[in-house]
Amino acid sequence: MRRKRYIVNGRVQGVGFRPSVYRMAAQHGLTGxxxxxxxxxVIEVQGKEEALAWFEEELRGNPPPLAEITRIQTDETTPEAGESGFIILESSALEQSQVLISPDSAVCSDCTREILDPKDRRYLYPFTNCTNCGPRYTITGLIPYDRQNTSMACFEMCLQCRREYSDPGDRRFHAQPNACPQCGPGLWLTDADGNRISEHDSPLKKSAYLLKQGNILAIKGLGGFHLACDAADQEAVRELRRRKNRPHKPLAVMVPDIAAAVELAELSPLEAEILQSPSSPILAVKPIQPCPLSPELAPDTDLLGIMLAYTPLHLVLFEHFKALLTRQEIPALVMTSGNMNSEPISLGNREALGRLGQIADYFLLHDRDILVRCDDSVMCARGPGPAYLRRARGYTPQPVFLSRDGPSVLGTGPELKNTFCLTRNDQAFVSQHIGDLQNLENYGFYRECIAHLQHVLQVNPEMVISDLHPDYLSTRYARQESGLPVQALQHHYAHILSVMAENCFEGPCLGLALDGAGLGDDGTLWGGELLLVDNRDMTLQRVGSFEPVPLPGGDLAVREPWRIAAGFIHSLGMEHSVLARDFEQGLTKEEMLLRQMIEKNINSPLSSGCGRLFDAVAAMLGLVRSISYEGQGAVLLEKIQSHGQETAYELPVHHRNGLGILDTLTLFRQILKDHISGLSPAIISRRFHLSLVRGLCLWAAQAGNATGIRTIGLSGGVMHNLTLARELEAGLVRRSFNVLTHRFLPPGDACVSLGQAVYGRHLARLKT
Structure with missing residues (x-):
């Protein structure tokens, strides 16, 4: 007889791991x-050597569906005489958790069958779950993940649920949110003032009826509230946009199942797989034409964000909604974040009634508390590989695994598309999407999330890394509230360190950091950067830049891209004829004022941003004068491009002050010439995209030849552009580069906190 002890790390709590181990041990006749x-x-098993070998093979190779093993530590121990069986012990808490917290998981097929079975005791119950699905992170207050440490602690299980919970052979053995209609959370419906509506029907059946009648509902979900309306009702969609002050940005749509998704979109096998995964993100897909849904859903893009019903509540709502449709109608509901623009998603019932009362006509509420706000994740699989646009529900707090252990540090992230990052050993925990830190509401959400993640991970960082910009609220947190030593890191170096970390790459690397803006080391606004980064000794060097141009009005120019176009035109010395022709006549005085601002350097900071180049071209072509969401000009520019065989513009590289300068002024002059000559915006847009790809490849190749470095990382919000993502990576591969792209995080600013944390770990190691 032999006895072995295993310590299994990873996502192994709250996912049915212990009953799985119990069954394996019983199958092989082992005790422990x-x-x-x-x-x-912690597993202790005792038995014959052959049985132990079979057990270990199954332990490593056949974990439960939601489990993820990252490490197994094995020790030989002394056999215990008289041991007669295998038991599951009560959980115990030690000083520091080494366990991964499980993300929330979409409703599984077994629970779905029960919910839709009229003979089942959980028929149409909107809080059904088991160990293979349901809420995890958003209801967890502390590790270990046991019921008393979750928001289900106040719901005492009935005898039948307790029997399931206590039976190692049951699918719900130790399913912490286990509940049924007799003992679990309940639903109710109110008007916008919070007055309960007495229903002869169930709240979900009444909600479906109200949605079909054109109403807007606030629905309490898994990580916060959704605002919902009938996606085929153009007036309802329009009214939702008006009330939410979201005139153009795409709205996500939820459908009941993959069959409905196939009726709405051209899905590849990979897209179908992602939609049906336990993470169940919103996926940007190509809708069928003509699309039977409202054209107001995504007016600026050819893609539509679709997700499947991922909770039992959504599933039951659709069962009632489908009953109100004709055979020809496809069940689809807008499900957009329950907030006003730039605010955090609403969490509690009272908070939602207070913040969303001017948007929603009715509120569908329940009494299971949400402990952690967590928006829906957004992905796209139409580029060179699946890519995150927003990483939150279903994925956080899964860590990014780093190439080595290191001290715990906190990266506080940037201002826009903020996340923060906490490290523990060889794991980097990047938070869910926080949003733009430009108001106190989001800043409160940010602080709340940092405190919660430190609490559940049981880590105390020894250093904080902030952005270089002193006015960001994330920088303020680092300097004024963290109480820890603080260092600053330039924004674009953080981008490249992040993509290197995701790929576990160590050594010298070139990096193309392409976004709107980040404060540079020289006090100007960077955003079109060619960098050299060596993460072994933290060599950080800027080797190239886009041609800087003035942004008359500063931040106002970002919201009014015609100002950026004016900055390009002024830099080219071509103001007089073009401005009169291509901008509205009523802006003559303002144009004169802009000219004086640029000439006298009044609130006209220099910017090398790649995103600002997209804005300027979109404004000059008349696609947009002012924007209602970040990147709108670039989205419209990509949408209109032709798909013919076009020739690229010239985009030369010059050398100045030790930098390779990508001459975007020459590019803009050629675009302007074509526009004045009457060439269609579609052809100009395609030529622009081609030129940028070829120019960036030439730029990188020159730097690679000069340095001997053949690895290059691509990062920054511009990499959300599918044309650029596909064609730039392919062009660099053809030039014999090893190309690093983001695999676990979005390429935009959501990845910056990881790069900051990697930098902080290096500094902290130097101090020890």
């Missing part, structure tokens, strides 16, 4: 125990 601890799942 399994226990959740803060070190991980």
């Amino acid at each position: 125990s399994v226990q959740n601890t803060s070190l991980g799942v």
Whole structure:
């Protein structure tokens, strides 16, 4: 007889791991125990050598569906005489947790069958779950993940639920949110003032009727509230946009199942797989034409954001909604974040009634508390590979695994598309999408999330890394509230360090950091940067830049891209004829004022931003004068491009002050000439995209030849552009580069906090 002890790390708590181990041990005739601890799942098994070998092989190769094993530590121990069986011990908590917190998971097929079975005791119950699905992170207050540490602690299980919970052979063994209609959370419906509506029908059946009648509902979900309306009702969609002050930005649509998604979109096998995954993100897909839904859903783009019903509540709502449709109608509901633009998603019932009362006609509420705000994740699989546009529900707080252990540090992230990052050993925990830190509401959400993640991870960072910009609220947090030593890192170096970390790459690397803006080391606004980064000794060098141009009006120019076009035109010395022709006549005085601002350097900071180049071209072609969301000009510019065989413009590289300067002024002059001559915006847009790809490849190749470096990382919000993502990576591969792209985080500013944390770990190691 031999006895072995295993400590299993990873996502192994709250995912049915212990009952799985119990069944494996019983199958092979082994005795011993399994226990959740803060070190991980601790297993002791005793038996004959052959049985132990079979057990270990199955343990490593056949974990439960939601489990993810990252490490197994194995020790030989002394056999215990008289042990007669295998038992599951109560959880114990130790000083520091080494366990991964599970993300929320979409409703599984077994629970779906029960919910839709009229003979089942959970028929149409909107809080059905098991160990293979349901809420995790958003209801977790502390590790270990046991019921008393979740928001389900106040719901005492009935006898039948307790029997399921206590039976190692049951699918709901130790499913912490386990509940049924007799003992679990409940739903109710109110008007916008919070007055309960007495229903002869269930709240979900009444909600479906109200949606079909053109009303807007606020629906309490998994990580916060959604605002919902009938996606085929153009007036309802329009009214939602008006009330939410979201005139153009795409709205996501939820459908009940993959069959409905196939009726709405041209899905590849990969897209269908992502939609049906346990993470169940919103996926940007190509809708069929003509699309039977409202054209107001995504007016600026050819893609439509679709997700499947991922909670039992959504599933039951659709069962009632489908009953109100004709055979020809496809069930689809707008499900957009329950907030006003730039505010955090609403969390609690009272908060939602207070913040969303001017938007929603009715509120569908429940009494299971949400402990962590978590928006829907957004992905796209139409580029060279699946890419995150927003990473939140279903993925956080899964860590990014780093190439080595290191001290705990906090990266506070940027101002826009903010996330923060906490490290623990070889794991980097990047938070869910926080949003833009430009108001106190989001700043409160940010602080709340930092405190919660530190609490559940049980880590105390020893250093904080902030952005270089002193006015960001994330920088203010680092300097004024963290109480820890603070260092600053330039925004675009953080981008490249992030993509290197995601790929576990160590050594010298070139980096193309392409976005709107980040404060540079020289006090100007960077955003079209060619960098050299070596993460072994933290060599950080700027080797190239886009041609800087003035932004008359500063931040106002970002919201009014015609100002950026004016800055390009002024830099080219071509003001007089073009401005009169291509901008509205009523702006003559303002144009004169802009000219004076640029000439006298009044609130006209220099910017090398690639995103600002997109804005200027879109404004000059008349696609947009002012924007209602970040990147709108670039989205419209990509949408209109032709798909013919066009020739690229010239985009030369000059050398000045030790930098390779990508001459975007020459590019803009050629675009302007074509526009004045009457060439169609579609052809100009295609030529622009081609030129940028070829120019960036030439730029990188020159730097690669000069330095001997053949690895290059691509990062920055411009990499959300599908044309650029596909064609730039392919062009660099053809030039013999090893191309690093983001695999676990969005390429936009949401990845910056990871790069900051990597930099901080290097500094902290130097101090020890």
